[in-house]
Amino acid sequence: MTERLAETTRRVENLQQLEAVVTAMRGISASRTQQAHGLLLGLRTHTAVIAGAISQALALMPEDRQPATARTRRTAVIVFCAEQGFAGAFNDRMLDAIGTQKDTRDIFLIGTRGATLARERGIPLAWQSAMVPHATLVAALAGRIADALYDWLSDQAGRRVDVLVPTWTAGGGIMPEQRSLLPFDFRRFAVSAPGQPPLITLAPPVLLARLAEEYVFAELCEAALTAFAAENEARVAAMLSAKGNLENMRSDLQALERQIRQEEITAEVVELASGAAARRDVGIGQQSA
Numbered sequence: 001m002t003e004r005l006a007e008t009t010r011r012v013e014n015l016q017q018l019e020a021v022v023t024a025m026r027g028i029s030a031s032r033t034q035q036a037h038g039l040l041l042g043l044r045t046h047t048a049v050i051a052g053a054i055s056q057a058l059a060l061m062p063e064d065r066q067p068a069t070a071r072t073r074r075t076a077v078i079v080f081c082a083e084q085g086f087a088g089a090f091n092d093r094m095l096d097a098i099g100t101q102k103d104t105r106d107i108f109l110i111g112t113r114g115a116t117l118a119r120e121r122g123i124p125l126a127w128q129s130a131m132v133p134h135a136t137l138v139a140a141l142a143g144r145i146a147d148a149l150y151d152w153l154s155d156q157a158g159r160r161v162d163v164l165v166p167t168w169t170a171g172g173g174i175m176p177e178q179r180s181l182l183p184f185d186f187r188r189f190a191v192s193a194p195g196q197p198p199l200i201t202l203a204p205p206v207l208l209a210r211l212a213e214e215y216v217f218a219e220l221c222e223a224a225l226t227a228f229a230a231e232n233e234a235r236v237a238a239m240l241s242a243k244g245n246l247e248n249m250r251s252d253l254q255a256l257e258r259q260i261r262q263e264e265i266t267a268e269v270v271e272l273a274s275g276a277a278a279r280r281d282v283g284i285g286q287q288s289a
Contacts, residue, residue, distance in 0.1 A: 015250040026239035029232040036135040036229035047218040060204040080227030081114020083131035087234040097176035142220035168233040
């Protein structure tokens with residue numbers, strides 16, 4: 001029984017150490033989520049400024065030379081998955097969102113754990129990259145994605161690029177959101193009302209092209225930041241669930257530990273009482289003799 005008590009006590013101590021690790025991981029993920037959401041506010045303001053500039057630049061273009069959206073023939077899909085583990089069903093939901101048309105799509109996947117699962121599912125990847133460890137490095141990741149996309153686009157014109165962005169909701173968990181990235185659709189920008197034209201140093205078509213490139217880069221940054229925040233939010237939820245399970249297991253083991261200790265004390269008391277009774281019986285026997 002002593003060995004059983006020692007084993008139960010050791011398991012309780014191990015669970016307490018594991019709870020400390022889970023709590024630390026939850027704290028780190030929560031901090032990263034907060035940082036990512038703070039950066040998203042600034043990035044969206046930056047994107048809105050570019051959108052305003054595009055609206056003004058469109059007003060400088062003659063109506064018969066307004067940029068048109070090209071027809072597309074082949075599609076690339078940028079998929080953001082989890083970089084690390086303990087993120088629940090994050091990867092499964094993102095890979096399920098790709099659909100069954102894998103042969104007609106080129107998959108650009110971000111996230112080491114997601115890439116491993118994609119290979120296990122037999123999903124061919126045209127390009128892959130690890131997710132950045134900190135939100136402040138998202139711009140570098142967006143640059144790598146943009147370089148890979150422009151290499152892919154250089155093969156032939158008329159290609160489409162979509163982005164599958166993971167968003168986190170408290171009630172539904174990870175939800176993939178599909179966004180269209182390319183070809184760039186100028187129709188979604190309202191042309192500025194006539195007024196004093198802005199001062200420019202580039203021809204309007206060149207200016208529009210460069211603004212469109214900057215807008216696409218900003219969209220990639222926003223998608224990567226949203227994915228970074230969603231992964232850490234999913235990890236916070238997973239760690240909360242794990243902590244609850246660990247607390248229940250620890251409570252059960254502590255109850256078992258108390259029960260074993262009580263049984264051990266009871267056995268010792270019974271043994272002592274039996275020994276005292278035996279000695280008493282011996283004494284009575286000797287007195288009778």
